[in-house]
Amino acid sequence: MKTGMACLLIETDQGLVLVDTGLGLDDYANPSWMTRLFRMITIMPFDPNEAAVNRIMQLGNKPGDIRHIILTHMHFDHISGLADFPHAKVHVYRREYEAFTGGKIRQFTDFAYLQRYIAHQPGFICYENVDTKWYGFEAIRLPFAPEIYFIPLPGHSRGHCGIAIRTAGGWLFHAGDAGAVYNNETPAWLIKLVLGPHDPGLRAFMKEHPEVLVSNSHMPPEFFTQHPFVD
C-alpha cells in the first residue's frame, strides 16, 4: 500500500506552526539505518522535494518563518526534519520527551527513537498537565490561536498525542500514529500491535462525530485532495 507522511502547516497568531517534520534533508542525503529499514517494509516516498522544508519553500515561505513545531511523538519519521528549522521552538508532551531522552527500551517501538535528530539541541517546550477536555478526551491547550490541543493517546509510543486543531471549516483531529482509520486492509491485531489501543475508539468517534475530520500520519496522499481543509 502506498503511504504518505503527513505534516500539517497551520497559520496561527504566532506565525506558521508545523505539526511533525517528516524526514529531513540530512536523512535524504545520509539515511539512518532506521530510515533504510522503514523504506524496505513500507513504500515510503523518498523524494527530497517532499521534505517539509522544501514544501514550505515551494509555498513561498522561508524556513525561518517556522517559529514553532508541534510533535505528535518523537519517532524518527516525525522528527527527522527538526534540524531543517533550527530556530523553531519544539512543543512536545513531557512523557514523550522523557521516553525519547531516557535512553531505555521499554517497548519495541522505542527503537524508533534516534538521538541524532536532536543533535542540534532544539529548544523544547514540554507540557505535562492535562488541563481540559476536548470532545470528552483529556486535553492540553497549547498557547496558540486558533485553538490547538494535545490529546494524549499513548501506546504507539509512550507519550504519543493526537492534535486537535480548530480550522475555519470545523475541527481537524490529527490522530498521528494512534490509528489507521482509513485503512481497512490491515488486520486489527496488527494495528493494535504497532499503533496501540486507540484505533477502535477513533473509528467509533468518527461515526459519532462526522463533523470532525480525523487524519492519521501515514495515509494515502489522495486524502489531502479529497479533503482540502487547509485554508
Ligand SMILES: [Zn+2]
Ligand atoms: Zn511513530
